[in-house]
Amino acid sequence: VSQLFRFEEFGLSKEEKEELERLIVSRPEHFALVCDGLDEGSVDADSFLWRVLQGTRLSGLRVIATSRPCEAVAMLSEEGAFQRHLQMFGFTKENVEAFTKKYLGKRQGEKIMTELGKNPALASLMHTPFFALLICEQFKEAGQIPSTRTDIFNSLVTRLLQRFMKSRGKRVNFKRLEDVPVELLEKAVE
Numbered sequence: 635v636s637q638l639f640r641f642e643e644f645g646l647s648k649e650e651k652e653e654l655e656r657l658i659v660s661r662p663e664h665f666a667l668v669c670d671g672l673d674e675g676s677v678d679a680d681s682f683l684w685r686v687l688q689g690t691r692l693s694g695l696r697v698i699a700t701s702r703p704c705e706a707v708a709m710l711s712e713e714g715a716f717q718r719h720l721q722m723f724g725f726t727k728e729n730v731e732a733f734t735k736k737y738l739g740k741r742q743g744e745k746i747m748t749e750l751g752k753n754p755a756l757a758s759l760m761h762t763p764f765f766a767l768l769i770c771e772q773f774k775e776a777g778q779i780p781s782t783r784t785d786i787f788n789s790l791v792t793r794l795l796q797r798f799m800k801s802r803g804k805r806v807n808f809k810r811l812e813d814v815p816v817e818l819l820e821k822a823v824e
Contacts, residue, residue, distance in 0.1 A: 658692070658695075659692070662692040662693065662694045662695035663694035663695070663696075665695055665696070666695070666696040666697070666698060667686065667695055667696070667697045667698070668697075668698045668699075669683070669687075669697065669698070669699040669700070669701075670699075670700050671700060671701065672699045672700065672701035672704075672706070672707060673701040673702045673703075673704035673706070673707060677706045678706070679709070684706075684710075687699070687710055687715045687716075688710070688713060688715050689715070699716070724761035724762050724763070725760065725761045725762070725763060725766060726761075730747075730760045730761065730766060731743070731747060733763075733766055733770075734746050734747060734760075734766070734770060737767075737770045737774075738770055738773065738774060742773070742774075746769075746770065746773050746779060749773075749778065749779045750769075750779060753779065753781075755782075755783075756769060756779055756780065756783075759783070759786075765786065768786050768789070768790055769786060771789075771793075772785070772786065772789045775789075788810070788811040788812075789811075791811055792808070792809070792810060792811045792814065795808075795814055795818065795819075796808070799818070
């Protein structure tokens with residue numbers, strides 16, 4: 635199992651690592667392995683991960699894998715390694731333009747497209763509908779596109795906290811994640 639997981643990334647003591655490994659091996663059906671970006675790593679036919687994905691190692695372990703199309707995923711699919719296969723198609727450039735104009739109105743849609751033309755990194759995110767919505771929402775509120783991916787997620791977390799507070803009848807007096815009281819953040823993760 636230590637071949638599959640890099641336990642040092644979790645900040646666990648040696649005893650905790652051994653206990654976690656023992657639990658995973660003894661009761662894999664109680665755990666889920668999330669492989670985000672399966673295509674980005676090295677998954678060859680004789681690797682431990684390959685055998686886990688095929689179900690010949692750690693039988694019963696639930697595996698959720700995300701990947702762009704690649705040879706390894708195609709081979710695993712052919713061998714029946716995946717119970718379900720979902721394929722997402724993102725927006726085309728025309729879809730992005732249509733979405734922004736519909737969501738923001740023609741004038742604002744054209745304005746955001748101009749802004750995105752200056753920021754290829756964010757423009758590439760617009761092909762994912764979820765990101766397109768987040769970027770348009772932030773543009774609608776702030777009148778400008780976010781500068782970075784971090785700004786997108788900070789804005790999302792801030793809005794979620796604002797909605798949570800309002801749903802509880804609490805006063806909201808923050809507009810940026812940096813302004814959220816530490817006590818509220820601590821309660822949010824409890």
